[in-house]
Amino acid sequence: MDTIKLSIFSIVGDSFCVAAEDGEKVFKQIRMGIEKNKKITLSFQNVEMLTTAFLNTAIGKLYGEYDEKTVKKHMSVEDMDSSDKLRLKRVIDTAKVYYANPNQLEDSIKTIMEED
């Protein structure tokens, strides 16, 4: 499998990667790469600020389209510090839970309503 490098900084055009709309641009490029059966290295070089909203859309959304095994096979990251790795890990763990059972949020609301 060929490897391609995607630079978050280049795709977003800024070192502050905070908006979900910018995350969507990254998501589309990753999806294109996976569809062409490429291994993708996401580079976070020159990225100074990340939000979970950005990461949810850029990377978390992949788990809504592909199974975990496929994402793991295709994705890796580089130039990411420990703090951001932890943040990304949390985004991914949340995405796995969410896409495994999208109805759980409705259920949590029902539980509150029933308690009343």
Add this chain to the structure above:
Amino acid sequence: MSAETLCEIENSYYSYQQLINLYANHKEEWFGDIDVNLYGWFSANSSSVLGAILTKFQNNLNTVRIFAEKSESILKRNGFLSHFGHSKAIDYNHTAIAYQVLSTEDDRYFNNYVFKEFISRPDLPVMTDALKRKLAESIYEIFINAKMHSQTEKIFVCGQFFPKKHKIIFTITDIGIGIKNVVNNRFGSNLSAIQAIEWAIQDKHTTKKDVSGGIGLALLHEFIKLNRGTVQIVSNEGFWELSHTGKVVRSFTNEFPGTMVNISVCTNDANQYMLSKEVTDDIF
């Protein structure tokens, strides 16, 4: 002509109730003259909340005038009064974090604001890099939440340093539909404002459709706990506060026209904020 007086406005439930009363008294008024007297102390970061309310009045083509005595200097230095016919003053004390009104498309402008006011600022209180970053991340998470969920047109931000108290207070206010309506519209539920706030701050709880989320407010919550700071949320008729002394929830008489998130962060905090979990390369 109507005149209102706000007394000793600080970051408290009672102060927010005064601000909500101000809104309730004039929300239906059009083409009027509304004078607001600020009596005694006015916590500079509360410019964010007052600015949001007064903007709603201005949107109804009311003429708003502010009379501040004790707080005039700081409210000129943080730029707030310049939005209401006063001149701006230079912040020689270096304790003001500027009042700004942003539209939801102003991401890049907000980037510059955070960079200028928090990251590159030489007169910022001494903070570890980890804390400075955590603070900036928290501010972004709140801003993005307001932008994505609240259906607001504008976002109002303001803060203040308290160097002797080793504290930064920062407030972000929107004039959207409020957390209660965001949650209830999404799920067809009938939660109260407090129930909706409590639901929204829990990890993995999001109102987004087809995208996971709900981490931003949970991270903020965890950061403030570790920092021994305070976070307050005012949304619709709900008040929610978490500090090292515990949690406080209360209801207001009347509704706030949107959502305010206020954080108070201890600047003399040496936590590293990333050593609690082993960092792994097995991310995916």
